Amino acid sequence: MTHDTNYHMNRRTALKTTLGATALAVAGCLSDEPETADFRIGGPWEPNRDPHDGGSSLRRLGITEALVAVDYEANPAPGLATDWERLDDRRWQFDLREGVTFHDGTSLDAAAAVESLRRTVDSSAFAAVPIETVEAVDESTVNVETETAFSPLPSHLSRNEAVLLSPDAIEADGSITDPISTGPFALESFRSGSEVRIVRHDDYYGETPSFESVRYEVVDDDQTRRMKLENGELEMARVLPNEMVDDLEAEDDIDVYTPEIPRIRFLTFDTTTEPFDDERVRRAVHYAVDRESITESILDGIDDPAVGPFSPTVTDWANPDLEDHSSDPDRARSLLSEAGWSADSNDVRSRDGEELAVEFVTFDARSLPLIGQTLQDQLADVGFDVDITTMEYSAMVDRVGQDAFDAYLTSWGTLWHPDPDRLSEMFHSTDATLHHGYENHRVDELLEEGRELTDRDERLERYHEVQSIVVDEAPIVVLTDYANVVATAAGVSGYEPHPTESRYGLESLEYDSE
Template sequence: MTHEIDDIDARIATDRPTTPNRRTVLNTLAGTSALALAGCLSSADDGTDFRIGGPWKPNRDPLDGGSLLRRLSITEALVGVDYDADPEPGLATDWERIDDRQWQFDLREDVTFHDGEPVDAAAAVDSLRRTADSAAFADVPIARLEADDASTVIVETETPFAPLLAHLSRNEAVILSPETLETDGAIETPVSTGPFVFEGLETGAELRASRNDDYYGQSPSIESVRYEVVEDDQTRRVKLENGELEMARILPIEMVEPLESEPGLEVYTPEIPRIRFLTFDIQSPPFDDERVRRAVSQAVDREAITESILGGIDDPAVGPFSPEITAWANPDLEDHRYDPDQARELLSEAGWALESGDVRTRDGEELTIEIVTFDARSLPLIAEVLQDQLATVGVDVDLTTTEYSSMVDRVGQESFDAYLTSWGTLWYPDPDRLSDMFHSSGATLHHGYANDRVDELLEEARELDDREERRVRYHEVQSIVVREVPISVLTSYTNVVAASAEVSNYRPHPTESRYGLEQVEIDAE
């Protein structure tokens, strides 16, 4: 399964109350008449571009880093994702699970690709076959794709597979036109069906799109979009403040307060389905002992981390899913709250004694561990706090910060103690994501954890159609892994997006599979 470290998963449910320590500004001026962008932005080069700055580099191919095509509403899939992070109709208006392994999708009528060709079942099947054959879908057991008639697609899986809808909502599963797919190899011009049309891409620099005036759904107010690659956080902020951008995305938390003081800007801080957590190597000492893993977890003052480093914007977290975000979260998890005295007792029970000095020993060996992390998402700062907090219970911590890919390579090829990382937990909208985290043979976390009951529950839930029966099993999985601590979840995660105060109707999406630009308006001065 592919690791995605960009923010695939932004989440806010605007119909739920925000927590007191979360500053979330939403401009949802429903009912306001649509305004054309031209002439409204005096700072724009030609008065037509809605300019977005972000750190991620766009690509032309949805199977090769082309997620921004979906986010900018250029491409669309059979299945969308709603604001509760659940599958919703996309190019398919309806679907039915015919039996354990067959699904029927009914296509939306009178939809055309950007090149004017009709979207029919044959075109959808051709596009999906390319997806199903890709490395990105290697773990999705699609056995057969067939056009039953002009408006009906049949998908058959090798085994019963309830998460199919969620996977068909992914960026890689968007529907491309037959003409786009005629070229063997690289995609030159991605032609799909969305409210914006691909206009051009300068590799590593920008992606441009224009309004699709023939779109079957809500027609955008803005005429064109330019996504600019601005890797440096401070540069994105300055460009926004100078009027060179209408929106800046993925800003660091420490910028929230100063940005909020700017009268011409609005700041959005939705909690998203992402967590920061420690992963332990439970096949090697000292973390092959559950008591030591529990001790480390209880020695961490999560509240201090969120207040001192994360500005009180992120929250302490317990399990993989937040009850504030999704009903798939178990709201009754055993909370390993900060309890350094209990941590000391557990370490002593495990044979690690504090006899002299500041570091515990066992059989003449000091309890020294290494925590590896990567330089993003405030992780190095959090690692320093962990180092100080664990020292108070007699654990000596060495810190290593590297690039994300180097960290993954290292922990995947050799034994380690622990690594501090961040994952999106609903980047495809299904709790089967827990299989990626905890299944003994399917997990892509490198903890070495194996629990027969967890495997059984995950395999059963993957096959079931009934949502409540699935939820019961996923809740039990969360209870078990919180108790046995193959990972120690530390904090929730908040996306920081800032925009010109002239921007209205922007609503952060739960998984950030789209930016919702077709809804965005620019208020005239």
């Protein structure tokens, strides 16, 4: 990649602030004196200063912004670029928004955007994105060239890792200490693993926030987040358990939101080893599962049953014609019999003297162990002997990535960038990061065409076909969609949950404590 630029950048301009004489306390801890904020949020996730290393919270809080935003239909939308054009198969042009100021007082121009984007392109986070060059054409225009035709480029440039940072935020070694960006809020102070304080960016080009200051507090215990909200110590509590919804809705001074987000819970099979190298056995699991029972008994009816990777209520990239998710144990039994797994008088299945015993591995989050126990019972009804093993997430990933396994129960966001090319990471024979070993030439062909085509309808046709094939051949079995539970004080107005959770929309909120 070339690193030439048409503009000279002063990398050590004096740091300014929109609060006049108040300096940004970005370097370290807060004072011991109690501090207040106009709005207080509690969530389980620990923010990170660097967008390339868990910096999604900075985006959600309104500190960082990218060239491309994500609208409330889960599609790419103007962000720091007001428009973009595909000049040919490989070249794209992005027109920068005028009048944008970084939190340090400097203006956003193409040279600054290029410096930030090149850091992104060189990062491991973008290793699979085929960007070849990023260049400033003039002060307000950035051109990006890809190695191959790549339609999802705008979507990838909406990712948290692609936010634009001031050149002064990038240290000589490429590290980030002060995440200086362009959002409606600027970082005031950062206490690692504890809390982040942000202040209004008074020179913001867009909607001016009503809050002068916001505090995000890391509260990893669900009950503690709830109590802090109920006790008036928070105005917003995020990622609460489904089982709290009924009780919270019964409280007059609390509002509850349960928006569906593009995330699924699913089983991934090792399609290269017995018994799940046989499509009929995988499909038997599909039909044996009672998804309605799972969502009602474990997920309190908040989440919905699902069969495909995308939800039609979130995006039209979802294939609306996939077969329904009704349980059909008799069909499951028939498929197992066809595959040679015969049942004895106790409905225990075996083949060549070996019982149909399998292990599902999972991790302790998103109700997965409880779902695993229910799957154990449902699959036993058709002849599977299922053992559930729960371990740390990283240990699970290491295990299924290195050794043969039967299946693992996990959860993924399916539109972490708003393009169906996410299906390539799920099902392409060489690009997939799911450990299923699944290969289908037609699926590969459709996914590769989808990456190249410009016309949305033509792309839609291909991605719909991919979804039909993978549901039928079942390298994974999708179980449920996912709803995020958020509760606010009743005096909070203007909150609209974002479908991909890329932003909390704090600049649009108001709070009346009376």
